[in-house]
Amino acid sequence: MPNSESLEISLHSESFIQHFGEMGSRWGINRTVGQICALLVVSEAPLNADQIGEALHISRSNVSMGLKELHSWNLLRAVAIAGDRKDYFTTPDDVLEMARTLIEERRKREIDPTLSMLRSVLLQEKQVGDDSYALQKMSEMHDLIELLVGWLNEMQTLKSQRLMKLLKLGSGVNKILDLTDRVSGRS
Amino acid sequence: MPNSESLEISLHSESFIQHFGEMGSRWGINRTVGQICALLVVSEAPLNADQIGEALHISRSNVSMGLKELHSWNLLRAVAIAGDRKDYFTTPDDVLEMARTLIEERRKREIDPTLSMLRSVLLQEKQVGDDSYALQKMSEMHDLIELLVGWLNEMQTLKSQRLMKLLKLGSGVNKILDLTDRVSGRS
DNA sequence: TCTAATTTTCAGTAATGTGTGAAATTTAGC
DNA sequence: GCTAAATTTCACACATTACTGAAAATTAGA
Incomplete structure (x- = not known):
């Protein structure tokens, strides 16, 4: 009181x-x-x-x-x-949980709008004039961002324990990627 | 002219x-x-x-x-x-190269200073008064950021080809982590 | 439903950040 | 080393954002 x-x-x-x-x-x-x-x-x-x-x-x-x-x-x-x-x-007790939330929110604010913009530009009818170089760059950027966003989403679905493990793996990722090379036979 | x-x-x-x-x-x-x-x-x-x-x-x-x-x-x-x-x-031709630069620079500006601050606070002599909860949180945050920064650095050392592969792997990481579980016998 | 505690909104003001032109500095060729 | 082109710096003007107190709106209990 x-x-x-x-x-x-x-x-x-x-x-x-x-x-x-x-x-x-x-x-x-x-x-x-x-x-x-x-x-x-x-x-x-x-x-x-x-x-x-x-x-x-x-x-x-x-x-x-x-x-x-x-x-x-x-x-x-x-x-x-x-x-x-x-x-x-x-605030939430778990700092990892907070970090994940932060990353998701920043993605929404800082990346998603750019992805939308690139999509809509690339969907438009080609204008007259030679902007093929520009469209090429935008296309490359679009594909990269899409990949990155997809990856971030996948990471959000991982349980915390798994995520921590991945983080601790560090460059051990290299070995893992080697492993998948051998398994799948790709470079 | x-x-x-x-x-x-x-x-x-x-x-x-x-x-x-x-x-x-x-x-x-x-x-x-x-x-x-x-x-x-x-x-x-x-x-x-x-x-x-x-x-x-x-x-x-x-x-x-x-x-x-x-x-x-x-x-x-x-x-x-x-x-x-x-x-x-x-600007550099390769958009992936640009993205990697961007991430590195943002890390320097947005994460590194916080890591330094946390380090210096945690190194200081404990003050009188009960701030053990606060110190605990700062310690958790410090460890998480250190892990994240280390991981980002590792990613920076990967060749582009490797990085792309990891991105495309997505939650396929799960299977790989499972695999390492079985190999190393850890959870 | 009324009332008082609490929270939110908002217009005005303070603080911060951004853009300009003029002046100073740097640079490359002679 | 002189000169003119090119670039950078900087004080000021302008624009945007953040903070406040007062008033409006909401909420929980009686």
């Missing part, structure tokens, strides 16, 4: 949150969203909007917008706390 | 260039840089700064800054044209 106690942020967490703020712009989210995300990751207990605003020294309305954005990234979990009308938030 | 003829841009290329401009901000480069890159990709012949500026309707100084930025992404190739003092530019 009284205002929730204000948060203690350790110096370690402070650096972490600060960094996520600075990197936010490079990651295509803004500073505030990066900081909110970082704060929720390192907070064991879910936080309400007032606590977030106080911890980051930002206005309540800014918190609201930031949470909305974070929600659109599928990185926000709301939890109810008995006897408290406020909404409490956290 | 006279000004080089002005460029004809096909409608297809126009869409392509426009799209790269719009996506630029999402990709962490700006509109102009995206457009210059797109223009150079679809132009068979190398272009000089004036041609670029004219094609994109931007000032000469803006072209200069854009080229500088593109250079910092390792996506620019300068070629000399006999009998012309102007510098001519193009």
Whole structure:
């Protein structure tokens, strides 16, 4: 009922949150969203909007917008706390799960639109004029992106355990590819 | 000696260039840089700064800054044209090569700094106060990023042919991982 | 259904990022 | 080393994005 106690942020967490703020712009989210995300990751207990605003020294309305954005990234979990009308938030516990979500969301925002554009351009009737070189390049790009997107999707279907294994394999992939060469008889 | 003829841009290329401009901000480069890159990709012949500026309707100084930025992404190739003092530019021919460069550069800008930050935080003496949960999360994140970065590096060492093969393999990776399970006897 | 707590929206403002022209610098040929 | 072409730098103007407080909307309990 009284205002929730204000948060203690350790110096370690402070650096972490600060960094996520600075990197936010490079990651295509803004500073505030990066900081909110970082704060929720390192907070064991879910936080309400007032606590977030106080911890980051930002206005309540800014918190609201930031949470909305974070929600659109599928990185926000709301939890109810008995006897408290406020909404409490956290991020998924599993960092690998978060990373996978992040990659999927970035794919949607950064790659899919380009794939669509290339598809529609390549489907159009050929215009007059010599743009065969340009069309060739767009076609190459389209095929590569399609391949990459398909591969990313396949990776998303792998269970975490499998994915970790693949990551740890590293250049051992080379041996595996050799193996498939021998099995299938292709180069 | 006279000004080089002005460029004809096909409608297809126009869409392509426009799209790269719009996506630029999402990709962490700006509109102009995206457009210059797109223009150079679809132009068979190398272009000089004036041609670029004219094609994109931007000032000469803006072209200069854009080229500088593109250079910092390792996506620019300068070629000399006999009998012309102007510098001519193009992008690498191979789109896969460009994609690999892009991924590497984004890793440097978007992932490496975070890895460094996490390392330095985790190396610091433990502060007083209970931030063990936060440290735990940072440690998990550090390990995951390290794994991912290592894996990306391994991929960069693969020859293009090999990389394409891996991409085409898709979730066929599952079968291969099964195979290694059986061979090595691990889960 | 009413009320008070909580959250969201939005118009205005602050902050950041982008583009330009003019001036400074560099470069290649003479 | 001089000169003119070419390129880069930079201060300022312009555009976009982010943040705030106030007001509107929503929600949960009485």
